Amino acid sequence: MDRADLLQLWKKTLEKTKSGRTVITYLKSLQSFLRHVGEEDIIGVDPKKIYSYVDTSNLNTSSILTHLSAIKHFYKFAFRRGYVDREKYSQIESVIDEVREDVGRNLSQRYPKALSKEEVREILSAVSGTKYEKIYVLFLYSGIRLSEYLSLREDNFYQDKSGLLWIRLLPDMTKRKKERLVPVLGSTKEETYAVTDRLLAWIESYDENFRVKRGSLQVFTNRLSHRLGIPFSLHSFRHTYITNLVNSGFPAEVVKEFAGHSNVRTTIDIYYRFSHERARRLIENFLR
Structure with a gap:
């Protein structure tokens, strides 16, 4: 099947499953990528072309994520129809996931280390009653990484005798390849137990309440950030938890162990900068 016929078939599939606006966006995104590929066979395309496409692009972060979603959707479509073999699709999927991780890491370096209480309230209010509210609450009160979230299941959660909720991350789920226990914690005891009750109820139907694809979650979060005028990424919830x-x-x-940092120096250099407010609280607690 030639390029034009394959694209037409993909377009028909999009029109059956996506909104009109998404169809237009995805078609434009893929056409942009194909112009970069040139005359190269799109079925046999070198996955590294995706790196060079992003590196040479003038797109903003949100647009890059959208283009990556379109590219991945096209090649998943081609794989499922038998036009692309499993090895090629796995390579393409791996490259796209790596680029998304890089984009997310760059965002977190630009954005504030932690969200204020007002920003958190505004963000959660904007997603109230949706699956994204549940996901954001999980990120905010556990500090887990995006890669760790993608591997979570209901049986990774357990509640101890004190009522505290924990997440057991197995070695193959963590960046350091080391098992880690993460407590679900708020800024106060009352907040911690209130959040625990909500999460326990949601976890009973884990896939229904928490399962979202990486690309969809990142694109939604970037668009929400722009719409609210609050510079944040998924990694901002982790920074907030650790802070x-x-x-x-x-x-x-x-904190190093809860966060899963490889070295306590990382924890100290990033998060233990002197704060007059924190110092005042520590002195007040000492004098009680």
């Missing part, structure tokens, strides 16, 4: 641990007085070696 709350630090402000609550947890020692660096404990």
Whole structure:
């Protein structure tokens, strides 16, 4: 099948499953990628072309994520129809996931290390009653990484005798390839138990309440960030969780383990910068 016929077939599939606006966006995104590929066979395309496409593009972050979603959707379509073999599709999928990780990492480096309470309220209010509210709450009160979230299942959660909810991350789920226990914690005891009750109810139907594809989650989050005028990424929830641990007085070696940092130096250099507010709280607690 030649390029034009394959694209036409993909377009028909899009029109059956996506909104009119998404169809137009995806078609334009793929056409942009194909112009970069040139005359090369799109079925046998070198996956590294995706790297060069992103590297030479003038697109903003949100647009890059959208284009990657379109490219991945096209090649998944081609794979399922038998036009692309499993090895080629796996290579393409792997490259796209790596680029998405890089984009997310760059965003988190630009964005504030933690969200304010007002920003958190505004973000959660904007997604209230949706699956994204549940996902954001999970990220905010556990500090897990996106890659860890993608591997989570209901049986990774357990509640101890004190009522505290924990997440057990197995070695193959973590960046360090080391098992890690993560407590679900808020900034106060009351907030912690209130969030625990909500999460326990949602976890009973885990896939229904929490399962979203990486690309969809990243694109939605970037668009919401622009719409609200709040510079945040999924990684901002992790920064907020870790910052709350630090402000609550947890020692660096404990925060290191909860966060899954490879070295306590990372924890200290990024999160334990001197804060007059934190110092005041520690002194007040000492004098009680």
